[in-house]
Amino acid sequence: MNGDNFTVSEQLVSPAYVRQGSQARRSHELLIRQLLDTGKCPETGWDENTIELFLHELSIMDSNNFLGNCGVGEREGRVASGLVARRHYRLIHGIGRSGDISAVQPKAAGSSLLNKLANSVVLSIIKLAGVRTVANCFVVPMATGMSLTLCFLTLRHKRPKARYIIWPRIDQKSCYKSMITAGFEPVVIENLLEGDELRTDLKTIEAKIQELGAENILCVHSTTSCFAPRVPDRLEELALICAKYDIPHIVNNAYGVQSSKCMHLIQQGARVGRIDAFVQSLDKNFMVPVGGAIIAGFNESFIQEISKMYPGRASASPSLDVLITLLSQGANGYKQLLKERKDMYIYLASELKKLAEIYGERLLDTPHNPISLAMSVKNLDEQRGTSVTQLGSMLFTRQVSGARAVPLGLVQTVNDYTFKGFMTHTNNYTCAYLNAASAIGMKKQDVDLFIKRLDKCLKTLQKEIQTEYATENSSQSSDLVGELSRSLSDVLHNEPTKDNLSA
Ligand SMILES: *Cc1c(COP(=O)(O)O)cnc(C)c1O
Secondary structure (H helix, E strand, C coil): CCHHHHHHHCCCCCHHHHHHHHHHHHHHHHHHHHHHHHCCCCCCCCCHHHHHHHHHHHHHCEHHHCCCCCCCCCCCCCCCCHHHHHHCCCCCCCECECCECCCCCCCEHHHHHHHHHHHHHHHHHHHHCCCCCCCEEEEECCCHHHHHHHHHHHHHHHCCCCCEEEEECCCCHHHHHHHHHCCCEEEEECCEEECCEEECCHHHHHHHHHHHCHHHEEEEEEECCCCCCECCCCHHHHHHHHHHHCCCEEEECCCCCCCHHHHHHHHHHHHHCCCCEEEEEHHHHHCCCCCCEEEEECCHHHHHHHHHHCCCCECCHHHHHHHHHHHHHHHHHHHHHHHHHHHHHHHHHHHHHHHHHHCCCCECCCCCCCCEEEEECHHHHHHCCCHHHHHHHHHHHCCCCCCEEECCCEEEEECCEEEECCCCCCCCCCCCEEEEECCCCCCHHHHHHHHHHHHHHHHHHHHHHHHHHHCCCCCCCCHHHHHHHHHHHHHHCCCCEECCCCC
């Protein structure tokens, strides 16, 4: 309702009441005004009413919702299902134009505003989370791997001779594939074992750069967030090497926004050396559905170049989801989630340590990894080779998701490269282990249930191993074996094979 309509309403309802109603509306509008003025995430979260009011205002600005609209083009924001239209708040045009995902769409002022605001609100959160000097960022409706590919493809035009990407090894297929898909040859740099931790081998990286020649290298592709016992790469030193040899530096910060340590590494790297872009997942950091990522950087025009590489228009859904989420949490709500995550990391570490000791195992000492933890499962590995995988599938059937039982000696070929010791980030790690992560949104109850179920699984496996020892040749099968064979077929489908299974 605008001023005119309020005045007319006074003919129907007492003017005093209408005035009160119009003031109430004004308070919602003031919040919207503040957002438009500052472009920042509000300190305090909005209530759902304000958010929906705002989204309706935006969608009314798009041509598909004009009352007199007559569309004769091939893309007119027609949606057959009312359910689908409502799922998107009737924002149907998506974002960007054919040549730039950040460009304004003439047919859709509301969607364009949504896009700009989502990007600037996310930028304010990246600053708040620790990368204070970030210059620019944008939300892309692609997950992390494809977003990294887009960064590499943008660099291709700047470095026509380049064929190689220097990549400190991280055992996640999408990281490797992001480079292959972009048409480059990853140069895998093995990690160094320091205590229990796997860390960046800077000497080998510098030697490789000299061997291959800087102009033949597209970029260094480093990683912050990763499974322990790997820890975030030495970003400061890498950034210095990149500056020294004038090589671009792209950082995979997949779930690093939630960790002040990862964000600090990026900030420091950019301060002392060179970081061109850092990429983070929307779902892993902001608790929204899978499908989006943020590409951010310190040079405004380079980030614009990346956004111009995106061909065609794009889905607005990831931008809409993250904007709704951040408006409803507010900066304070997000900060609170970050704090709870940190507390939960300490709790998970102490509970896992206690449990490990009961079973003669230990929590691996990986203080540089702020999110992921690893507990050795040496006894399972030594006493019976396949027990480690069994532990994984037992946890899976007990509805523990995200725990990752990592046996030694897996071999996995991704495209044309064969990774030895796949999943462990190194050829020969010292022991098999189990990963668990304290990621944003995890509750104490999740930790408690996990520890309880893990305890049960370990107890069962321990018993199993003992009875097997006692009755070497007994062919009696237990409930456990039945359960395992059922779940294993699911779990092992498409998974790496044990290379020395028969050895
Ligand atoms: C999740 C993750 C990826 C892949 O992300 P997608 O969003 O699935 O493309 C890559 N690297 C790391 C370190 C990750 O955690």
